[in-house]
Amino acid sequence: MGPSTPLLILFLLSWSGPLQGQQHHLVEYMERRLAALEERLAQCQDQSSRHAAELRDFKNKMLPLLEVAEKEREALRTEADTISGRVDRLEREVDYLETQNPALPCVEFDEKVTGGPGTKSKGRRNEKYDMVTDCGYTISQVRSMKILKRFGGPAGLWTKDPLGPTEKIYVLDGTQNDTAFVFPRLRDFTLAMAARKASRVRVPFPWVGTGQLVYGGFLYYARRPPGGPGGGGELENTLQLIKFHLANRTVVDSSVFPAEGLIPPYGLTTDTYIDLAADEEGLWAVYATREDDRHLCLAKLDPQTLDTEQQWDTPCPRENAEAAFVICGTLYVVYNTRPASRARIQCSFDASGTLTPERAALPYFPRRYGAHASLRYNPRERQLYAWDDGYQIVYKLEMRKKEEEV
Numbered sequence: 001m002g003p004s005t006p007l008l009i010l011f012l013l014s015w016s017g018p019l020q021g022q023q024h025h026l027v028e029y030m031e032r033r034l035a036a037l038e039e040r041l042a043q044c045q046d047q048s049s050r051h052a053a054e055l056r057d058f059k060n061k062m063l064p065l066l067e068v069a070e071k072e073r074e075a076l077r078t079e080a081d082t083i084s085g086r087v088d089r090l091e092r093e094v095d096y097l098e099t100q101n102p103a104l105p106c107v108e109f110d111e112k113v114t115g116g117p118g119t120k121s122k123g124r125r126n127e128k129y130d131m132v133t134d135c136g137y138t139i140s141q142v143r144s145m146k147i148l149k150r151f152g153g154p155a156g157l158w159t160k161d162p163l164g165p166t167e168k169i170y171v172l173d174g175t176q177n178d179t180a181f182v183f184p185r186l187r188d189f190t191l192a193m194a195a196r197k198a199s200r201v202r203v204p205f206p207w208v209g210t211g212q213l214v215y216g217g218f219l220y221y222a223r224r225p226p227g228g229p230g231g232g233g234e235l236e237n238t239l240q241l242i243k244f245h246l247a248n249r250t251v252v253d254s255s256v257f258p259a260e261g262l263i264p265p266y267g268l269t270t271d272t273y274i275d276l277a278a279d280e281e282g283l284w285a286v287y288a289t290r291e292d293d294r295h296l297c298l299a300k301l302d303p304q305t306l307d308t309e310q311q312w313d314t315p316c317p318r319e320n321a322e323a324a325f326v327i328c329g330t331l332y333v334v335y336n337t338r339p340a341s342r343a344r345i346q347c348s349f350d351a352s353g354t355l356t357p358e359r360a361a362l363p364y365f366p367r368r369y370g371a372h373a374s375l376r377y378n379p380r381e382r383q384l385y386a387w388d389d390g391y392q393i394v395y396k397l398e399m400r401k402k403e404e405e406v
Contacts, residue, residue: 126312129300129351135280135328135379137399138355139345145366148392149190155210155271155373156387158189162278162380163216170214171198171392172221175271178206180219182246189392203244204251209264209272210374210387215283215303218252219244222274225256238262239273241306255306259297261290268322268336268371276301277326280379284326288318296321298331298351315357316347325377325384328402330355340371340389355402368393 151158152173159170169183181198183189188197205223212221222239239262243253257274264270265288275286283303288296296316300309316324316333322343324333330350336343348360370389377384384395 127310128353129281129310129312129329131281131329131352133280133328136354136402137328138330138348138360138402139327139332139363140361140398140400141363142365142395143398144396145368146394146396147368148186148394149194150390151189151194151392152390154370154389155269156390157210157212157374157376158387158392159214159376159385160378160381161214161217162378164214166380170219172207172210172212175209176206178203201246201249203242205242207242208239209274210269211272211275211286213276213278213283213376214246215278217246218303219246220276220283220303220306222257222276241274243306253306257285257287258308259287259289259299263288263290263293265296265318266321266323267319268338269373272374275324275374277324277377278379279326279328279377281326281329284331286324286326286331294318296324296331296333296349298326298349300351310351312349312351314347314349316349323372323375323386325375327377327379327397330360330402334365334372334375336371340369342367343372350402359402361400365395 151171155175156171156173158172160166161168161170167185169186169189171181171183171189173181180201180203181195182201183194183198188194191197201219203219203221207221208224209222212219214220219242221242221244223242225238225240238260239257241255241257242251244250245252262273264273265275265286266272273287277284277286281300283301285299285301285308286296287299292313294317296314296318298312298314300311301307302309314331316331320335320337321333322336324331326332329352330348332345333347333349334343335346343365345362345365348355348357348362350356350360368388369391373387373389375384375386382397382399384397386393386395
């Protein structure tokens with residue numbers, strides 16, 4: 001061994017005492033920490049056991065209450081089904097009673113209607129309309145209803161072009177807007193993200209109301225010109241008809257509607273001033289004026305030039321009217337109540353004089369959500385496209401000959 005070895009041994013022996021003391025203190029510290037952890041684990045275990053016992057007690061208390069609630073829910077469901085069945089049966093009975101004892105048609109047999117003294121022609125040509133087709137059908141009843149979806153706001157219009165592609169769907173949301181949605185087919189419209197499938201067509205002037213019409217590849221609508229209804233000026237209470245080419249996206253023609261003092265024709269749809277309609281005979285307009293603020297007026301329009309060919313004062317009241325449509329030259333007016341209820345066709349006017357009010361059917365519409373903001377008849381399908389509080393509905397119609405008895 002070298003001379004430095006004893007010195008190294010002496011150095012290690014001198015440090016062994018402090019190292020042993022430090023190890024002893026470290027062991028004691030670890031023992032204390034382990035004891036504290038064991039105490040905390042014991043407390044957690046006690047709390048977990050206590051919570052588990054409380055949950056068991058709560059479960060044992062709630063199970064009987066849940067069974068009682070389930071029984072009550074089943075009883076309420078059964079009662080609701082029973083009430084719904086009774087309501088359906090009552091409605092069928094009411095419909096039957098209505099067919100046995102039909103309501104009187106909305107015809108006022110006074111001097112204005114019967115042509116006695118005081119008849120006001122006002123320059124309107126109220127002579128009978130000469131049919132250009134052999135269409136001779138009238139509504140027998142509303143056969144069925146199909147709710148497609150909910151799209152847009154409470155007021156709007158959706159329709160097909162009776163002369164154009166059979167699959168395209170046109171949707172005009174709102175009473176003052178300038179953008180229409182065009183869907184390639186009905187299936188695309190019913191999708192959850194329908195707006196992504198639609199092309200958008202923007203018109204140069206916003207429409208007013210829900211009286212628009214798609215016919216022969218054109219969008220016909222009423223715009224509010226400067227000084228139109230509510231605007232003051234020379235054109236107070238007048239509207240301008242626009243003929244818009246949907247493919248070229250250009251205005252083809254326009255014309256100020258030849259009626260002064262226009263007011264909303266439907267007492268329950270106050271945003272619409274002119275309601276355009278199409279049937280087997282062509283293009284029509286439903287409107288009202290201050291000259292006779294109690295009844296609706298009907299006009300036959302030339303779809304090419306927007307000229308008014310004939311006009312009629314109808315006996316159909318404006319009060320409580322919500323929408324109207326034309327089939328085979330006959331105007332059908334739908335009535336409701338201000339708190340939206342079950343709508344009914346309660347007045348009809350045949351411009352050709354073939355169908356008398358006494359022989360016209362006055363059917364109810366099936367129950368639905370609210371009130372009709374618009375109704376569009378498709379003569380190719382014999383269906384109505386309805387906008388009801390944002391819901392899009394299709395009504396299938398059952399027809400009969402006008403000469404048949406009700």
